[in-house]
Amino acid sequence: xxxxxKILEELYEARKTISLLEDELxxxxxxxxxxxxxxDDRVQxxxxxxxxxxxxxxxxxxxxxxxxxxxxxxxxxxxxVDEVKSDFLSKLSxxxxxxxSIISEGIAICLDGTAGxxxxxxxxxxxxxxxxxxxxxxxxNDLLDLSRIESGKMILRRRTIDLCEIMDRVYEQYNxxxxxxxxxxxxxxxDRSIKLFADEDKMLQIFGNLVTNSxxxxxxRDIITLEIKDGKDYVKCCVSDTGxxxxxxxxxxxxxxxxxxxxxxxxGYRGTGLGLTIVKELVEEHGGKVWVESEVKKGTRFYFTLExxxxxxxxxxxxxxxxxxLIRTFLDEDNYEIDMCHTGEKALLKVKDKTYAMIILDMHLxxxxxxxxxxxxxxxKKTRNIPVLVTSGYLLESxxxxxxxxxxxxxxxxxxxxxxxxxxxxxxxxx
Amino acid sequence: MAKKKRILIVEDEREFAEIVQARLEGLGYEVDIxxxxxxxxxxxITEPPDLIILDLNMPVADGFTLLKRIYxxxxxxxxxxxxLTGQTVDEKVREEARRYNVAEIxxxxxxxxxxxxxxxxLVPV
Numbered sequence: 389x390x391x392x393x394k395i396l397e398e399l400y401e402a403r404k405t406i407s408l409l410e411d412e413l414x415x416x417x418x419x420x421x422x423x424x425x426x427x428d429d430r431v432q433x434x435x436x437x438x439x440x441x442x443x444x445x446x447x448x449x450x451x452x453x454x455x456x457x458x459x460x461x462x463x464x465x466x467x468x469v470d471e472v473k474s475d476f477l478s479k480l481s482x483x484x485x486x487x488x489s490i491i492s493e494g495i496a497i498c499l500d501g502t503a504g505x506x507x508x509x510x511x512x513x514x515x516x517x518x519x520x521x522x523x524x525x526x527x528x529n530d531l532l533d534l535s536r537i538e539s540g541k542m543i544l545r546r547r548t549i550d551l552c553e554i555m556d557r558v559y560e561q562y563n564x565x566x567x568x569x570x571x572x573x574x575x576x577x578x579d580r581s582i583k584l585f586a587d588e589d590k591m592l593q594i595f596g597n598l599v600t601n602s603x604x605x606x607x608x609r610d611i612i613t614l615e616i617k618d619g620k621d622y623v624k625c626c627v628s629d630t631g632x633x634x635x636x637x638x639x640x641x642x643x644x645x646x647x648x649x650x651x652x653x654x655x656g657y658r659g660t661g662l663g664l665t666i667v668k669e670l671v672e673e674h675g676g677k678v679w680v681e682s683e684v685k686k687g688t689r690f691y692f693t694l695e696x697x698x699x700x701x702x703x704x705x706x707x708x709x710x711x712x713x714l715i716r717t718f719l720d721e722d723n724y725e726i727d728m729c730h731t732g733e734k735a736l737l738k739v740k741d742k743t744y745a746m747i748i749l750d751m752h753l754x755x756x757x758x759x760x761x762x763x764x765x766x767x768x769k770k771t772r773n774i775p776v777l778v779t780s781g782y783l784l785e786s787x788x789x790x791x792x793x794x795x796x797x798x799x800x801x802x803x804x805x806x807x808x809x810x811x812x813x814x815x816x817x818x819x
Numbered sequence: 820m821a822k823k824k825r826i827l828i829v830e831d832e833r834e835f836a837e838i839v840q841a842r843l844e845g846l847g848y849e850v851d852i853x854x855x856x857x858x859x860x861x862x863x864i865t866e867p868p869d870l871i872i873l874d875l876n877m878p879v880a881d882g883f884t885l886l887k888r889i890y891x892x893x894x895x896x897x898x899x900x901x902x903l904t905g906q907t908v909d910e911k912v913r914e915e916a917r918r919y920n921v922a923e924i925x926x927x928x929x930x931x932x933x934x935x936x937x938x939x940x941l942v943p944v
Contacts, residue, residue, distance in 0.1 A: 478907065482907070485927040486832050486835060486905045486927055489835055489905075489927040489928040490832065490834050490835045490838065492928050493835065493842070493931070497838055502842060502845040525928040528928075532907065536907070543909075543910055545910075815917065
């Protein structure tokens with residue numbers, strides 16, 4: 389009996405424990421349920437937020453797209469307007485050129501006495517008229533230059549030039565003018581030549597415009613100095629003067645089109661307002677920069693750099709080694725990097741690994757002949773546009789010659805003179 | 820006295836041509852004017868000049884058309900040619916000019932000192 393009671397008591401205790409455990413479990417369960425519900429709510433909330441954010445993003449993207457489209461259209465319109473403007477300027481300038489020449493020539497021919505003797509007063513007025521018309525002429529030319537640059541139609545005719553020689557020419561050209569104003573024109577450059585692969589006319593124009601500018605803002609006993617310094621990747625040039633200088637507030641406006649202001653003590657407004665803009669554009673086309681240092685009453689220094697571009701590589705293909713070497717000697721002075729080979733097959737291999745600026749090709753080669761080499765060159769994208777100069781020992785057959793003319797490939801019969809070859813090579817490289 | 824050197828100006832702007840004519844006559848040349856390529860062609864066949872001053876942009880036929888004509892005519896000796904034009908000279912024009920051995924290209928308004936020098940060098944008075 390006692391035994392039974394004990395068991396019952398134990399069972400009772402066990403049930404109590406179970407019941408307690410059950411309660412605990414229930415509580416935990418309900419807590420879990422609560423948490424799950426809360427989690428659910430939060431997930432729901434976040435989802436809504438994400439959906440909302442997504443929608444907003446989509447709207448934004450659509451808006452962006454619309455704006456981009458509008459921008460593209462506006463850009464296109466702007467480009468069109470710009471083209472119309474450039475075209476208009478260029479047409480206008482052309483239409484101005486002929487009448488301008490008639491006025492200018494008419495005055496010139498009276499002034500130089502060809503049309504009969506003049507009284508001093510007539511000379512005086514005609515001289516003023518000539519100065520004015522020359523100014524208009526310069527403006528027309530500057531406008532044309534600028535519209536060509538802006539429309540991307542200006543092509544640099546790069547060739548190997550000696551910058552010191554360019555400076556000498558600028559010096560010669562402006563020395564007389566400077567002397568008349570009693571201004572000293574000086575030049576400073578290293579003893580050796582500075583070779584550069586650049587556009588000769590544009591170099592003259594850059595220096596010329598800067599010197600003209602300096603002449604305008606200098607007076608008696610001032611000094612204008614031309615200077616060049618050779619560097620590793622760039623050549624640095626400077627045109628400085630001891631003239632009136634430029635106000636700080638005006639320096640930023642210097643290279644802006646048509647921006648003209650009298651420098652303190654400056655002698656006039658005779659410029660076109662385009663000269664320095666053109667200088668900037670031309671320097672930049674040559675991979676350089678232009679900047680100014682100036683102090684009022686002390687003077688102005690215009691600096692610009694010109695990027696040193698690699699010398700053009702030329703491939704000479706001629707089965708006669710002596711002739712190939714002779715051609716190389718002919719081109720010695722012009723700073724090219726020259727390779728030679730003696731068969732068409734080798735030439736085609738060479739053009740594969742190196743980028744040549746030009747090929748001088750003999751028509752009569754053993755194995756593959758010159759004409760076949762030309763056909764192969766034409767097939768390849770990389771070589772298609774390399775200018776070729778065709779040489780030949782005897783007169784070409786008319787069928788081949790006609791083809792050359794049709795394809796605009798220049799031909800040069802041997803024997804040729806050094807300078808003739810040099811000129812043609814320069815022309816082809818700059819074209 | 821030696822015969823004067825002959826120059827032919829082919830230019831549709833008569834007034835301009837006359838001024839250039841006066842200038843060159845002043846230097847001692849005999850100068851004729853043709854107002855278009857056809858007149859120019861006729862003048863060249865009748866009496867070949869020593870030098871032609873040629874405008875490019877002319878009505879009817881342009882300057883290069885005239886040059887092509889002269890070059891394809893074996894009966895005419897190729898004269899010296901100087902281009903004097905109001906047109907913009909781009910690489911295409913230069914290329915074509917090279918083909919016809921044009922000595923120099925001047926654009927209007929031109930550098931008259933250089934112009935006269937060039938003419939004098941090509942055909943000494």
